[in-house]
Amino acid sequence: MSRNKLIFLVVLVLVACALPFLVSNYRVFQFTLVLVYAIALLGLNLLTGYNGQISLGHGAFYAIGAYTAAILMDKFGFPYWATLPIAGAVCLVVGFLFGLPALRLEGIYLALATFALGVSMPQLLKYHHLEKWTGGVQGIVITKPDAPFGLPLNPDQWLYFFTLVVMLLMFLFAWNLLRGRIGRALIAIRDHHVAAEAMGVNTSIYKSLTFGVSALYTGIAGALGAIAVQFVAPDSFNIFLSIVFLVGIVIGGLASIPGAIYGAIFIQFIPNIADELSKAAPWAIFGIFMIGFVYAMPFGINGAIRMLLARFGRKAQTGGPGSTITESSLKTKEASQ
Amino acid sequence: MDALLQQVFAGLATGGIYASVALALVMIYQATHHLNFAQGEMAMFSTYLAWSMINAGFGYWAAFFLTVSLSFVLGVVIERVIIRPVENAPVLSVVVVFIGLLVILNSVTGWIYTYTIKTFPSPFPTAPLFGNKFVSSHQIGAIGITLVVLLLLFSFFRFTPLGLAMRAAAQNPVSAKLVGIRVGWMLALGWGLAAAIGSIAGMMVAPIVFLDPNMMGGILLYAFAAALVGGVDSPGGAVFGGFLVGVLENVLGAFVIGNELKLAVALVLIIGVLVVKPSGFFGKVNVSRV
Secondary structure, three states, X not given: OXXXXXXXXXXXXXXXXXXXXXXXXXXXXXXXXXXXXXXXXXXXXXXXXHOOOOOOOHHHHHHHHHHHHHHHHHHHOOOHHHHHHHHHHHHHHHHHHHHHHHOOOOHHXXXXXXXXXXXXXXXXXXXXXXXXXXXXXXXXXXXXXXXXXXXXXXXXXXXXXXXXXXXXXXXXXXXXXXXXXXXXXXXXXXXXXXXXXXXXXXXXXXXXXXXXXXXXXXXXXXXXXXXXHOEEOHHHHOHHHHHXXXXXXXXXXXXXXXXXXXXXXXXXXXXXXXXXXXXXXXXXXXXXXXXXXXXXXXXXXXXXXXXXXXXXXXXXOOOOOOHHHHHHHHHHHHHHO | OHHHHHXXXXXXXXXXXXXXXXXXHHHHHHHHOOOOOOHHHHHHHXXXXXXXXXXXXXXXXXXXXXXXXXXXXXXXXXXXXXXHHHOOOOHHHHHHHHHHHHHHHHHHHHHHHOOOOEOOOOXXXXXXXXXXXXXXXXXXXXXXXXXXXHHHHHHHHHHOHHHHHHHHHHHOHHHHHHOOOOHHHHHHHHHHHHHHHHHHHHHHHHHHHOEOOOOHHHHHHHHHHHHHHHOOOOHHHHHHHHHHHXXXXXXXXXXXXXXXXXXXXXXXXXXXXXXXXXXXXXOOOOOOOO
C-alpha cells in the first residue's frame, strides 16, 4: 500500500470516528446502516464481482443472519456481540451447502436459483411450524445495547462504533484474502474457468467456499442490521432487498473493495432523497437515479473515480487485485457473446 | 379425482399466462441475450392502457388490438431511448437499468391510476364452455390465445424474410450487418414484439387476478422460472415450462404442502430440474471451447 493511500485511509477513519458527534441520533442510525450494508455488499461483491457468480438472493442470507441474532438474543439471552460469530457461522454453512448444487448452474440459471432462494425466504420465515422461534408474521423485537464500561456514548453512537470496528475488521480480512493466492484464483475462475482449472485451481471448492464466505459476510451484516433496527420481520427481507444489494454493488463498482462503501451510501441515502423530491412517485425517482448512474458511470462509482484519477495524470490507484482486470475482461466477455 | 382434475385445469389456465410472459422473455433473450426484468411491469402498464380505453367507451376487441399495437410502439421506443445507450455496458449494469425501468413503470402507474384494485373485463362468455365443471370459458380462452400467439410467432420467424433477418441479427450480429441487415432495428423490433406479447398476457391475466400495479410481481417470477425450465433459447420450451409450472404450483399447493409454502416448493423443484439439466428441457447445451 502506498504512503499517500495509507494517509488517506487514516484520515477517512478519523472522519468516520468524528461523524457520530457531529450529527443527530437519527443520522447516526442511518450511518450505522451504511456500515452494515457496506459489509453485506462486500460479501456479495466477493461472489459476484470477484468470482463472477451472480446472486439475486443475498437478502436471504441477510435474513438468516438477522434471525439468528434475534433468536439467540430473544430466546436464549445471548449478549449482542456473541451473536455475530454464530450468525456468520450459520450463514457460512448454509451458503456453502447452497453453493454445492449451484456449481452446476451458470449465468442466468444461477441467477434464477438464487432468486428463488430470495423469494422463498419470507415464506419460510412465516411458516407456522417455525413460528415458535421466528415469531411468524409479527417478527421479534430486540433491545438496543447500551455502551459498556461506562463510556460516555448514547446507544446509537455506541452501536455505530461497534459496527465500524466490525466493518474495518471484515474489510481488512477481505483485502487480505483477495490480494493473495486465493484472490487470484477467484478472479481466474471468473475470467476463464477452464484455464483456471488447467492451472491447478480446484474450481469446485473455490466456488462453493466463495459462496460460503460471501454468505458469512452478508449474515454478519444481517445480525448487525437486526441489532441496529431492533426488530426483525419476514417482510423486511423480501426479494427487493436482494435486488437492492445487487444494484448497490453494480453502482458502487464491481470487484472493488471501496465500491462496497459507495454502493452502501447509494442504497441508504438515494431512496431518502427520492422521497423528498417526489412524495407521489418516489420509486420512479429512485429508478431514474439508478439508470442515470449506469449511464454516467457504466463501471460504477469506483470505476469512475479511478478513471478521473487517471485523467489527472496521477498513477491510478488500484482498488484491489482484479480491479484493473475487470474492465477489460468485462469487455471481452461482451465481445465474445 | 374430480378435485385433482380441477386443480390440473386451473393450473393449465394460469400456466397459459406464465407461458405467454415466458414467451415474451424468451423473445427478448433471443434477440439481445438479456433477461428483461421489466417485462411484467411493461405488460401491467399496457393492461392499464387497455383499461383506460375500455372505460373511454371503446369495444373490447378494439381496445385489445389498439393496446397491442401501442405496446409494440412503446417497446420499440424503450429499446431506442433507454436500452440503446447501455448496449456496450457490462451485463450487470444492463440488469440494473432493467430494474430501474421496473420500479419506474410500477411507481408511475401507481401514481397515475392509484393503487386501488380494479376489475378488468373478459372477452369470453361467463357461462362455462359445454357445461363442464372444471374450467371457466375465460381460462380456455386464455390458453387458446396463448397457443395462437405461439403459432403466429413460429410462422413469423420461420416463414417471413423479416423473421429470418431477426434470427440472423440475434445469432451473428456481425455477419448479419455485412449482408445488410440493420441489426439495431432488429433489436428494437424484438423489444416491440415482446412488449406486444406481454400486453396480451397482461390482458388475459387481469380478469383473474384483478388489475393493480403489483399484479405482475409473482407472475414474472413464475414466467422467469418457466422460461429457464423450458430452456431460455426455446420459445416452445417456454410455453411447455409455463404450463408445467402452473400445474405444479396448483397441484402441490392443493394436495401436498398447502398454500403457505407452495411458492418455495415450486421453486425448489425447478432448481432440482436445473441441477439435473442445467440448460432446461429444450435449451441448447453450451459446449465450451478450451
